Amino acid sequence: MTNSRDPEGRRRALLAATVEVVAEVGVARTTHRAIAARAGVPLGATTYYFPTLHDLISAALEQAAEAWDADLVEWAAKLRGAQGEPRQSGPASVLTQLVLGYLADQPRARLECELYLAAGHTPELRSLATHWLLGLRDLLTQLTDKSTGFALATLVDGVFLQATVTGEAPEAEDLRLAIERLWVSD
Amino acid sequence: MTNSRDPEGRRRALLAATVEVVAEVGVARTTHRAIAARAGVPLGATTYYFPTLHDLISAALEQAAEAWDADLVEWAAKLRGAQGEPRQSGPASVLTQLVLGYLADQPRARLECELYLAAGHTPELRSLATHWLLGLRDLLTQLTDKSTGFALATLVDGVFLQATVTGEAPEAEDLRLAIERLWVSD
DNA sequence: TCTGTACTAGTACGTCTGTACAAGTTCTCC
DNA sequence: GGAGAACTTGTACAGACGTACTAGTACAGA
Numbered sequence: 091m092t093n094s095r096d097p098e099g100r101r102r103a104l105l106a107a108t109v110e111v112v113a114e115v116g117v118a119r120t121t122h123r124a125i126a127a128r129a130g131v132p133l134g135a136t137t138y139y140f141p142t143l144h145d146l147i148s149a150a151l152e153q154a155a156e157a158w159d160a161d162l163v164e165w166a167a168k169l170r171g172a173q174g175e176p177r178q179s180g181p182a183s184v185l186t187q188l189v190l191g192y193l194a195d196q197p198r199a200r201l202e203c204e205l206y207l208a209a210g211h212t213p214e215l216r217s218l219a220t221h222w223l224l225g226l227r228d229l230l231t232q233l234t235d236k237s238t239g240f241a242l243a244t245l246v247d248g249v250f251l252q253a254t255v256t257g258e259a260p261e262a263e264d265l266r267l268a269i270e271r272l273w274v275s276d
Numbered sequence: 277m278t279n280s281r282d283p284e285g286r287r288r289a290l291l292a293a294t295v296e297v298v299a300e301v302g303v304a305r306t307t308h309r310a311i312a313a314r315a316g317v318p319l320g321a322t323t324y325y326f327p328t329l330h331d332l333i334s335a336a337l338e339q340a341a342e343a344w345d346a347d348l349v350e351w352a353a354k355l356r357g358a359q360g361e362p363r364q365s366g367p368a369s370v371l372t373q374l375v376l377g378y379l380a381d382q383p384r385a386r387l388e389c390e391l392y393l394a395a396g397h398t399p400e401l402r403s404l405a406t407h408w409l410l411g412l413r414d415l416l417t418q419l420t421d422k423s424t425g426f427a428l429a430t431l432v433d434g435v436f437l438q439a440t441v442t443g444e445a446p447e448a449e450d451l452r453l454a455i456e457r458l459w460v461s462d
Numbered sequence: 463t464c465t466g467t468a469c470t471a472g473t474a475c476g477t478c479t480g481t482a483c484a485a486g487t488t489c490t491c492c
Numbered sequence: 493g494g495a496g497a498a499c500t501t502g503t504a505c506a507g508a509c510g511t512a513c514t515a516g517t518a519c520a521g522a
Binding site: 095097100134138 | 468469470471472473
């Protein structure tokens with residue numbers, strides 16, 4: 091794939107391949123060899139660009155976290171735009187659609203859950219996972235209040251977890267109703 | 277630990293040790309040697325009682341799932357008893373306390389999340405995880421209705437996930453308020 | 463054109479893994 | 493007490509792992 095001399099391209103290819111492998115088999119089963127094969131580069135290239143496997147995985151997860159941050163900005167804009175709208179296009183409906191849209195990208199949702207759990211027994215990842223977790227909560231807290239933000243973010247995390255296990259998204263109407271019940275801003 | 281001849285005791289010790297190791301390091305990093313050391317038995321004993329590592333882990337998780345089923349029965353009884361009570365001791369307060377009580381046993385909560393995620397990329401575990409997931413949802417659905425049961429179970433799963441990441445339980449008042457908002461039985 | 467640096471690519475190493483197995487010990491049943 | 497089954501224990505093996513390393517190649521600036 092990245093055959094001709096293109097260091098920056100290889101770096102990107104390695105990070106992208108790492109994200110894919112982690113999403114598929116989990117952090118703990120992610121190996122240099124699997125990443126190299128996926129990226130189409132020889133084994134030695136992995137350690138040339140990232141001294142250790144841990145560095146490579148961390149860098150990949152951090153990059154994914156940045157993408158998630160960018161998404162959150164978009165979510166914030168859409169949710170703000172929905173405030174004051176009638177129920178049909180109000181914040182609860184918009185959040186429901188955003189969540190379901192996110193889940194449609196299954197590998198990505200799984201990657202997020204994977205990071206969450208890996209953080210449970212890998213202290214170095216904990217701050218990254220916490221950042222990810224709090225990003226959504228903070229956003230929702232700003233739109234409502236502390237308690238409501240917590241409740242909504244927790245519900246969404248539960249949806250992610252369930253989707254990771256079952257491989258299926260929840261029914262839109264059930265989710266919308268739940269969000270609507272929680273979204274009681276002062 | 278289990279030195280004298282006691283096959284059934286060894287079997288139990290191996291299962292208990294497996295649960296502990298899985299909760300600590302995750303399914304993917306659980307090894308024969310770690311389990312044997314934890315159980316205080318020689319390496320060979322692990323494959324004598326369970327032909328493969330997968331058999332051992334599956335058996336341990338199934339055993340944990342049975343314990344969780346038993347817990348659910350208790351939850352059901354307490355929640356039923358709380359119906360019709362004033363807010364202070366009503367279902368929302370009781371469920372809050374049950375969840376927080378469950379989280380107090382951190383290794384156990386982590387084990388549950390661990391199973392959830394492992395199921396994401398280990399098809400054999402998926403049915404077990406789904407069973408675990410649906411157990412709570414069914415219970416809550418019986419006490420309320422389908423949509424409410426889904427919403428409450430999802431919130432609780434979100435709480436478990438967050439607790440696994442951060443290592444901290446949510447504030448009781450936030451959680452109780454969220455449950456109360458969702459718990460609108462027809 | 464020469465030289466040093468950046469990069470490539472393949473291989474080698476020590477360690478850890480799941481599992482097999484052989485030799486020994488203790489029990490059960492006749 | 494003797495035989496066979498059940499159980500114990502330590503060791504061995506092939507494979508996969510992270511990472512180090514060497515030899516080769518392409519590019520920069522002199």
